[in-house]
Amino acid sequence: xxxxxxxxxxxxxxxxxxxxxxxxxxxxxxxxxxxxxxxxxxxxxxxxxxxxxxxxxxxxxxxxxxxxxxxxxxxxxxxxxxxxxxxxxxxxxxxxxxxxxxxxxxxxxxxxxxxxx
Amino acid sequence: xxxxxxxxxxxxxxxxxxxxxxxxxxxxxxxxxxxxxxxxxxxxxxxxxxxxxxxxxxxxxxxxxxxxxxxxxxxxxxxxxxxxxxxxxxxxxxxxxxxxxxxxxxxxxxxxxxxxx
Numbered sequence: 001x002x003x004x005x006x007x008x009x010x011x012x013x014x015x016x017x018x019x020x021x022x023x024x025x026x027x028x029x030x031x032x033x034x035x036x037x038x039x040x041x042x043x044x045x046x047x048x049x050x051x052x053x054x055x056x057x058x059x060x061x062x063x064x065x066x067x068x069x070x071x072x073x074x075x076x077x078x079x080x081x082x083x084x085x086x087x088x089x090x091x092x093x094x095x096x097x098x099x100x101x102x103x104x105x106x107x108x109x110x111x112x113x114x115x116x117x
Numbered sequence: 118x119x120x121x122x123x124x125x126x127x128x129x130x131x132x133x134x135x136x137x138x139x140x141x142x143x144x145x146x147x148x149x150x151x152x153x154x155x156x157x158x159x160x161x162x163x164x165x166x167x168x169x170x171x172x173x174x175x176x177x178x179x180x181x182x183x184x185x186x187x188x189x190x191x192x193x194x195x196x197x198x199x200x201x202x203x204x205x206x207x208x209x210x211x212x213x214x215x216x217x218x219x220x221x222x223x224x225x226x227x228x229x230x231x232x233x234x
Contacts, residue, residue, distance in 0.1 A: 034222060043208065044162075044224045091160060097220065105152060106212070106222055108162035 002028045002098040006109025013084055013116055021079045021112045023094030030096035033077040034106065035069060038091040050077045084116040120144065121211050123225035130199045131233050137184070138194040138228045140209030150212040151192040153183065156227070157205045165207075168192060199232045206230075 003026040013019050023033055031052045036044040048058045048069050056069035066088075068080040077096075081088055091113050095106040122141045130136035142151065153165040168176045168183045176183040184193040196203055209225040 032220060036224075043226045046221065046223070049221070093160070093162065095162070095222070105150075105164055105167050107164065108154070111160040111162075113160070 002026075002096075002107045004030075004094065004096050004107045004109040006094055006112055008112060009110055010113045011115070013114070015085055015116055016083055018080055018082045019084055019114060021081075021092055021094075021114075023077045023079070023096065023109050025075045025096045025098070025107075028096075028098040029074040030077075030098065031074060033071060033094055033096045035067075035077075035079050036093045036095070038093060038111075040091075044093065047079075052077075081114065084114070086116045089114055089116045120213075120223045121209055121225035123209055123228050125228045126226070127229045127231070129231050129233055130196075132201060133198055135195060135197045136199055136230065138196070138207050138209075138230065140192045140194065140225060142190050142192060142209075142211050144190075144211060144213050146213040148213075151183070151185070152210040152212065152222075153181070153192075153194045154208045154210060154224075155203075155205045156208060162208070166194065196230075201232050201234060204230060204232045 005024045007022045033050040035047045037047050038044050046059050047062045048056045050056045050069045050071040052071045052074050058064045071077040093111040095108045097106050149170045151168045155163040166176050166178045166181045166183050168185045175185050180197045182195045206227045206229050208227045212222050
């Protein structure tokens, strides 16, 4: 299957700082990428849908100024958690659709475990 | 209303036995896709199997098969000949929004499967 690489896999940051998470589709083009947040032992909650070259579409309740999403190319989307606080600690995971496969399935990155101290 | 319902928070199965993980869904979109993903403790989401709403036959991928009952809106995952490595969290997901082009993926709450030796 297609490969989606997410970096970093783990990050610890100080409260008040910003953290950038990258999501890359390595062997396919992805016009659409999705960002999810997963709390321990819970399901994936869609945060936003990122479309290449346009503004991201955020789900209800997700602060767009807090979670900045940029999708500047067909292979890269970034999520920046601005002014992080301990309550932002979570597992963040991205996924991308492979246009070459007709967009049938979404492939996931390895996830990023963010800890804000 | 829940779009994807997984009623089994946890399941046990004896090694080499078959197990069925339940999933029901709710959508008014005539075109949708149903997916199962496996999430081991490391966190990555591993795609297992896909069923399209217009597919006439149940999907199969190796030891995985999807029991698709459209009228009942159920998409149960059957794992045959369970292995110890199958112990993980399993998520049922639905992709809808094809008509509008939004392509949202919605996840159930997951079922934690434990395979016993």
